[in-house]
Amino acid sequence: MGKWAELPGTVALLLMLSLGMAGGSYTSAPVPPVTAACSFYSGRSCEECLKNVSCFWCITNNTCLDYPVRNILPPSSLCAMSAARWGACWINFEALIITISVVLGLILLSTTVCCCYCCYCRKRSNSLMRLEAEEENLMRERERRKQEALQRKNERTVKHNEIRKKYGLLQDMDHPYSRYENE
Known part of the structure; x- marks a missing residue:
């Protein structure tokens, strides 16, 4: 009962009763207590x-x-x-610490590289989208200017034709043979 005397009284008694050794001698290898x-x-x-x-x-x-x-x-x-x-x-503990620190360092490094790469890709795609949007705006602006130029050209042509008609310089193009009749 020498090994069991180290434990508090109630715990030792419960262990001895559960093992059926309350009054007998203990001859087998000692079983380590739960909280040894x-x-x-x-x-x-x-x-x-x-x-x-x-x-x-x-x-x-x-x-x-x-x-x-x-x-x-x-x-x-x-x-x-x-x-x-x-x-x-x-x-050994020294090798364990070195191994764990190397593995954690590699995980941290790879996570940092992945985050930086993702940020770079996002920034690049945003700049490409911005360039595409700018290019689209430029194309729309060119088209708008071209339409305005055509509209101004048509307005000038109409004004010139009115002036020619006023002074009789405009020939009717509806009847190409009309000029031969006047002669």
């Missing part, structure tokens, strides 16, 4: 330690330590970064 401290896994294996995400494993002295939540990185006084394992036993 990280130090409980020291001297065991890295995999057992890292099952609890609040723990990290130090290879140099085979200890399972509580991850210092107040610090972003565990201080070297606890364990060297190259010897610390967190999340996976096959990669």
Whole structure:
């Protein structure tokens, strides 16, 4: 009953009753409590330690330590970064941090490049649309000026014909043979 004495009385009693060990001796391998401290896994294996995400494993002295939540990185006084394992036993904490920072950097860089490219394309399409609209306006303006010029030309022709008619210089084009009759 030595291992169970570390737990609070009610929890230990409930665990012992549920396992049927209230009065008997405990001979099999100890089952880790649900809320075991990280130090409980020291001297065991890295995999057992890292099952609890609040723990990290130090290879140099085979200890399972509580991850210092107040610090972003565990201080070297606890364990060297190259010897610390967190999340996976096959990669050290130093390599894990470098890998994560490189991946996040690439994601950030690619997102920035994509945003800049999209903005460039939008700006370019807007300028092309603006150029097309300007060109269309110029074409309409040319057509309007051409129509005004034709209208002024017709008005001048009408005025000139009135003056010619007034002074008898306008010949009737309705009857091309009329001029031979007058002679």
